[in-house]
Each structure stands twice: as C-alpha cells, then as structure tokens.
Amino acid sequence: MTGNEVVAWGALAAGAEIMYGYPITPQNEIMHYWTRLGPRFGKKFLQTEDELSAGFTTIGGVLAGKRAFTATAGPGNVLMQEPLSMAEAMRIPVVVVVQQRGGPSTATVIYSQQEVTLTCFGGNGEGLRLVYSTAFHQELFDYTVKAFNAAWKYRFPTFVLADGYQAKMRESLVIYDPAERGIEMVPSEPLVGKPGMPGTDRPPAHLRNAFSVEEELLAALGKDIEEYEAAAPEIVEADAFNAGEAGLLVVAHGIVFRSVAMAVRELVNQGERVGYFRPITLRPFPGAQLREAAQGAEQLLVVESAYGQLNKLVLENLYGSGVPVRTLFRPGVGITPEEVAEKCRALLAGKEG
Amino acid sequence: MEILPKMPKSWNPATKPHKFCPGCGHGLVLKALGQAIDELGVQDRLVFGCDIGCSLLAWDFFNVDTVQTHHGRTTPVMVGIKRARPELLTVAYMGDGGGYAIGSQHLVNAATRNDLITCILVNNTTYAMTGGQMAPTTVPGQKTETTPYGRDVEETGSPMLGPEMVAAISHAGAYVARGSVGRFRQLKNCLRKAIENQMAGRGFSFVEVLSTCPTNWRTDAEQTWGFLEETMPKYFPPGELKVPGGKEE
Ligand SMILES: Cc1ncc(C[n+]2csc(CCOP(=O)(O)OP(=O)(O)O)c2C)c(N)n1
Ligand code: SF4
Numbered sequence: 151m152t153g154n155e156v157v158a159w160g161a162l163a164a165g166a167e168i169m170y171g172y173p174i175t176p177q178n179e180i181m182h183y184w185t186r187l188g189p190r191f192g193k194k195f196l197q198t199e200d201e202l203s204a205g206f207t208t209i210g211g212v213l214a215g216k217r218a219f220t221a222t223a224g225p226g227n228v229l230m231q232e233p234l235s236m237a238e239a240m241r242i243p244v245v246v247v248v249q250q251r252g253g254p255s256t257a258t259v260i261y262s263q264q265e266v267t268l269t270c271f272g273g274n275g276e277g278l279r280l281v282y283s284t285a286f287h288q289e290l291f292d293y294t295v296k297a298f299n300a301a302w303k304y305r306f307p308t309f310v311l312a313d314g315y316q317a318k319m320r321e322s323l324v325i326y327d328p329a330e331r332g333i334e335m336v337p338s339e340p341l342v343g344k345p346g347m348p349g350t351d352r353p354p355a356h357l358r359n360a361f362s363v364e365e366e367l368l369a370a371l372g373k374d375i376e377e378y379e380a381a382a383p384e385i386v387e388a389d390a391f392n393a394g395e396a397g398l399l400v401v402a403h404g405i406v407f408r409s410v411a412m413a414v415r416e417l418v419n420q421g422e423r424v425g426y427f428r429p430i431t432l433r434p435f436p437g438a439q440l441r442e443a444a445q446g447a448e449q450l451l452v453v454e455s456a457y458g459q460l461n462k463l464v465l466e467n468l469y470g471s472g473v474p475v476r477t478l479f480r481p482g483v484g485i486t487p488e489e490v491a492e493k494c495r496a497l498l499a500g501k502e503g
Numbered sequence: 504m505e506i507l508p509k510m511p512k513s514w515n516p517a518t519k520p521h522k523f524c525p526g527c528g529h530g531l532v533l534k535a536l537g538q539a540i541d542e543l544g545v546q547d548r549l550v551f552g553c554d555i556g557c558s559l560l561a562w563d564f565f566n567v568d569t570v571q572t573h574h575g576r577t578t579p580v581m582v583g584i585k586r587a588r589p590e591l592l593t594v595a596y597m598g599d600g601g602g603y604a605i606g607s608q609h610l611v612n613a614a615t616r617n618d619l620i621t622c623i624l625v626n627n628t629t630y631a632m633t634g635g636q637m638a639p640t641t642v643p644g645q646k647t648e649t650t651p652y653g654r655d656v657e658e659t660g661s662p663m664l665g666p667e668m669v670a671a672i673s674h675a676g677a678y679v680a681r682g683s684v685g686r687f688r689q690l691k692n693c694l695r696k697a698i699e700n701q702m703a704g705r706g707f708s709f710v711e712v713l714s715t716c717p718t719n720w721r722t723d724a725e726q727t728w729g730f731l732e733e734t735m736p737k738y739f740p741p742g743e744l745k746v747p748g749g750k751e752e
Contacts, residue, residue: 168587196586199612203579206572210583213550213570218587236573342568342584343591347547349515349566356563358571360555 151323153316156287157221157247158183159325160294165335166245167216168194170207175259176314177221177249201226205233208244212237213357215340217298221247223314224255227265227272234307235273239359241374242341243301247294247310249317252482260314262482263404266459269309270433276371278378280308280385281433283403287321295328302336304381311432313455315405315484382434389428392418393443396425398497399473401440401464402453403429406485410453413490424494429463437467444473451497453478453490511537513546515566522560526727528714529557531684532625533564536594539695540567543702549592550584552577554606556598557631557716575606578613581620592701595622600630603639603663610665614673614707621697621708624665626739627716635719639663642738647719662738669709670744676706679745683713685731686741693743705747713739 151159157180161169171181185195198204204220211218222230227248237244250265252258271277280300282293293310301308328335341355348354361367391414393399402410407428417424427443429436444450450473454460457479465475478485478493510516514537523529540546546567553561555574562571572580581593602610602624613620629647630636636649640662644653670679678700682690690712697708713735717727 170583170586194586196582198579199608202576203582203609203612206576206579207583207586209572210580210585211587212583213580214584214587214591216587218583232573233576236576340588342550342570343548343588344568348568349546354515354566355568355570357569358559358562360559360562360571 153290154179155183156290157294160291164295164298166219168211168218170196170204170220172198172201172204174223174226176317177223180221201229205230209242212242212244213341217338219245223249224251231273235275237307238275238278241305243305244307245297245301250313263455269311278306279433280306281311283311283432285407287323299336302338386434386436387430388436388439390443392425397423397448399447400426400451409485409487409490412487435463440467450475455480457481511541513537513540513565518563524718526717528684532712535691536694538691552581552595554597554601556601558596575601578609582618585620593620597624599626599638599640614669617674617706619701621701624711625714626711627714629719631716631719666711666744673707676747677745678708680743681711681741683741
C-alpha cells in the first residue's frame with residue numbers, strides 16, 4: 151500500500167480517535183484513508199479552514215483527552231508552526247505527520263528533505279519536540295504507533311517526518327495490533343473537562359502560555375528543558391553499520407538513507423572500508439551515538455536531499471571531534487545508490503574534499 | 504442597609520480583584536458570563552478559552568477549566584475540544600482584533616460549519632493590549648495610535664459589522680446577538696441564551712459585546728460612558744439578530 155495509507159492504518163492501530171486536517175499534497179491520502187476507515191471504526195475527522203486551524207483544533211482535541219493528530223507538508227508545515235509553538239510551550243502531546251515536499255513549497259510537491267530545520271526548530275521556542283525520520287513503509291507504521299506513545303509519555307509535540315516519495319510509493323506492510331507485540335500504549339487523558347466541580351472537587355485547569363514576569367517564564371521553560379534533556383537519552387534512536395571499521399562513514403536519514411545503505415553494503419562487499427550512520431530521531435539528535443560511530447573514521451560524508459539541514463545537526467553534534475566532513479547535497483531531489491557509491495569511491499581514493 | 508454585589512459563584516475569588524484597568528468593560532462581560540454560568544449550573548462542564556489581547560487577563564478568572572491560546576486562535580481550539588468531547592460546553596472569548604482581523608477566517612468557518620461552540624467577542628473599537636491601535640471596529644473619525652487624525656473610511660474602510668456578518672452566513676440553529684456592558688441584564692440574557700443554544704445542540708452561537716476601554720480611549724468616566732452609550736450604538740445597534748425558533752428581542 152502507499153505510505154499515506156500506512157499512516158492511516160498506523161494511527162488506527164495506535165488508537166487515534168480524531169484527526170483534524172487541511173488538504174495539501176503529498177499528505178492528502180492520509181485524510182482520505184482516515185475518513186474511509188472512520189465509519190468502520192468509529193473515528194472522527196474535521197476538515198478545517200487552514201493549517202493554523204488544523205493545528206489549533208488538534209490541540210483542542212488533545213486538551214479534551216483524545217488521541218488526536220494531524221498531517222501536513224510544505225507551506226502547511228510553515229503555518230502549523232504557530233499552533234505547534236503553543237503545543238511545545240504548553241506540553242500538549244499532539245502528533246503530526248509531515249510528508250516533506252520540495253521547496254519553495256508552493257510548487258514542488260514530490261520530494262524533499264527540506265523540512266528538517268522547520269520541523270525540529272520551527273516556531274517560537276527551543277525545539278522541545280520529538281522528530282522521527284522514517285525510511286521504510288513498515289517504519290511509517292511502527293513510528294506512527296510510537297509517536298502517539300512518545301507524545302503522551304513525554305508530553306512534547308511529536309512528529310513523524312517522511313516525504314513525498316514515502317507518501318506516494320507502494321510497499322508491503324505488516325499491520326499488527328501493538329498489544330500483540332507487547333507494546334503497551336500510554337493512555338491519553340484529558341487536560342480540561344475532568345470529572346468534578348472545578349474549584350471544589352479539584353483545582354480548575356488554568357492553562358496558559360503567557361507569563362507576566364520573565365522569571366516565571368524562565369522557570370517554566372527551565373523545567374521543560376530539564377525534562378527534555380533528561381528524557382533525550384531514552385528517546386534517541388540511531389542505526390549504524392560497519393562504523394568502527396570505516397575509513398569513510400556516510401551519514402543520512404529518511405529515504406536517502408536507503409540509497410546510502412545500498413551503496414555502503416555494496417562497497418563493503420567489494421572490500422571497501424565504508425560504514426553508515428543513520429539518525430532515526432532528528433530531535434533529540436543521537437549525538438553520543440554519532441560521536442561513537444565517527445570515532446576512528448578518517449572522514450564523514452553527509453548525504454541529504456537538502457542544502458545542509460542534516461549537516462547542521464551533524465556538525466553541531468560532532469563539534470571538537472576533528473573528523474573532516476564532506477557533503478553530497480541535492481536539495482529537493484532524489485539520490486540514487488549509484489550516486490552515493492560514486493561519491494564514496496572518489497572520497498576513498500582521496501580525489502575529493 | 505448596604506447590599507454588596509455578589510460575586511458569581513463560578514468566579515475564582517483567589518484571583519480577585521481582577522487585573523483589568525479601572526472602568527474596563529471586560530470585568531462586566533465576565534460578570535455577566537459568570538452569572539449565566541451559575542444560572543445554568545454548567546461550571547463543571549464548561550471550558551473557557553481566552554485569546555491574546557486584554558481577554559488573556561481572564562486566564563485564571565473563573566473556577567472553570569480555562570485555556571489561554573494565541574491571538575485569533577481561540578475559536579479553533581474550542582472547536583477542537585468540542586469536536587472531541589461534545590458533552591463539554593466551550594466558550595471562546597476574544598477581542599475585536601482576535602475575532603474580526605487575525606482570526607476572522609476561523610470565525611467565518613466555525614459559523615459556516617455551525618460548530619456547536621459559543622463565541623463572545625468584546626468590541627472596544629481598538630486593539631487594547633498592544634496600546635490602542637486601530638481595530639476593524641474603530642469608528643469613523645476615531646483617533647487611535649495608528650489613525651492619529653481619526654479613522655478615514657476612504658482609506659481604511661468602515662467598522663466591521665460582526666454579528667450582521669455572522670447572522671448572514673450562519674445557518675439554522677445559530678444564535679447571534681449584540682449586547683453592551685451598558686445594558687447588563689440584557690447582556691446576561693444574551694450570553695445565557697448563547698450557552699443554552701449550545702446546550703440544546705442547535706448551532707453556532709455568537710455574541711458581540713460593546714465594551715469600554717478608558718485607558719486607550721483616553722476618556723474620563725463621563726466620556727467613556729458617552730462613547731459607549733451614544734457613539735457606539737450608532738454604528739453597532741444592540742439586539743438579537745438571530746434566535747433559533749424564538750422571538751427576537
Ligand atoms: C500573531 C500575532 N500578531 C500580533 C500579536 C500582538 N497582539 C497582541 S494583543 C493584540 C491586539 C488585541 O486586540 P483585540 O483582539 O481587539 O483585544 P483587546 O486587547 O482589545 O481586548 C495584538 C495585535 C500577537 N500576539 N500575535
Ligand atoms: S487596556 Fe482597555 S481593554 Fe485592556 S484592560 Fe485596560 S481598559 Fe480594559
């Protein structure tokens with residue numbers, strides 16, 4: 151099935167109850183499939199007037215205690231940063247699926263990894279978010295399920311970051327009930343509208359993101375940052391292959407990682423000293439894992455369909471390690487295993503850099 | 504014998520006296536709303552959402568679950584809650600800037616969808632919190648920080664007629680009214696009916712309230728009251744514009 155269909159099934163498996171959304175290619179079919187699944191499984195949907203509203207209504211759904219989610223891409227992701235800033239500031243566990251598209255986002259709708267910075271750090275705030283970058287359809291399912299769990303466990307806005315290719319291409323999938331795999335879903339709970347008389351039986355919920363004095367804001371933010379940092383080691387995920395042996399370590403995420411994995415495995419079969427490192431969480435970033443993988447590497451190659459958005463995260467996390475970092479940037483364009491292999495061979499032969 | 508006015512039961516006494524300026528209309532609107540909540544006995548299932556603007560000062564005003572949201576976005580947050588939990592009552596509380604300028608698309612679409620929420624929009628003809636700039640409701644000739652020579656309708660348009668617009672675009676079951684803090688009893692009735700309309704599941708409910716902002720109007724008590732009672736009704740006639748299945752007042 152297509153990636154968008156996978157997301158709808160993933161949300162269903164995760165027990166999502168309501169989706170709020172606004173049409174934008176390439177995520178439309180998430181809504182299409184969700185609305186088709188709706189009547190069969192008692193699921194709700196609201197098509198809003200724009201992405202500002204989609205984000206804010208999703209916040210409303212979550213406040214009401216439901217597993218609510220939305221999906222968007224490109225210019226919709228830009229507009230959604232306003233509600234997501236609120237979700238970040240108020241620790242509202244919204245789940246957002248982003249099917250990245252090329253930029254500038256009014257025209258190109260096929261392919262991109264250009265929404266990394268926006269998704270990780272967009273809006274007003276410090277980027278206290280969880281971002282899972284998927285590469286395979288099975289991961290779209292697995293991480294959609296995981297996103298709801300992580301959101302409700304840690305109470306930070308949580309993203310599944312994929313792209314137009316993943317959204318539209320077909321791949322086989324194993325659908326499962328999380329419970330059968332021993333995955334215990336973190337329950338959702340209302341933040342407003344709990345039973346009892348507010349002020350008598352329970353304190354009223356007085357939720358706000360505006361503070362009267364700077365110190366109050368600093369204290370609130372400080373607590374959030376501390377909790378984020380404390381949870382980060384538990385949240386981060388990465389995948390590495392042949393890293394210790396590698397003269398050249400290739401770093402990539404998302405669908406580009408698939409090309410990298412193919413190229414690296416082929417080069418290894420040919421006896422080359424190559425390995426890969428793939429961050430699965432982009433926020434928080436698996437920095438310690440990257441540093442470990444990069445230890446002993448003579449050089450790094452960052453491959454992405456953007457102009458250095460992943461590279462920024464890599465450099466920040468490698469600071470001081472002294473490993474030279476080479477790049478293969480193809481903003482908004484697909485990257486084949488052959489291109490990656492060619493670049494690797496050139497670097498290994500000392501021809502580039 | 505002196506009888507002190509009673510505080511509505513649904514108010515949060517710990518946060519009183521409230522933070523609005525002396526002579527501000529917000530306190531009266533929230534008093535009318537508090538009484539309506541008490542009379543209807545819905546304090547335990549009502550969620551109050553406030554906007555950015557002076558309305559945000561109401562974030563801890565009631566012993567009612569409250570969410571302070573973003574400028575112009577209170578309506579979609581309340582829509583989101585209502586769609587997820589229809590048994591709750593949601594009240595979106597905003598200024599004329601929040602409702603008619605930045606958030607107008609949300610107002611229009613919530614009205615069009617006949618969302619079962621109650622919107623209360625406080626019309627003080629200005630952007631108060633940011634220091635008294637022109638609002639969509641600033642009346643012709645009115646001086647504000649961004650219309651220092653008075654609003655020129657040739658250049659900036661005419662005051663927005665919110666309830667008239669909502670009445671025109673809303674559907675069967677909607678309740679639309681314009682009240683004023685100068686007519687307290689009528690205002691309370693309008694707010695009560697707007698919540699009752701939501702309780703009955705009939706449709707979208709919208710009440711604009713003419714309100715005072717002596718701070719930004721730079722008016723004394725007499726001028727404040729004069730502007731509210733004489734000038735504002737010329738442009739914004741109070742009354743009910745849409746009453747489902749009932750007689751218009
Ligand atoms: C996106 C955005 N733009 C601008 C502002 C600044 N802002 C804060 S309050 C306000 C005006 C509020 O006016 P109104 O809604 O009429 O409410 P009042 O203060 O009069 O009660 C503005 C423009 C903001 N908070 N967010
Ligand atoms: S600035 Fe105006 S609207 Fe705001 S609290 Fe003061 S009087 Fe009220």
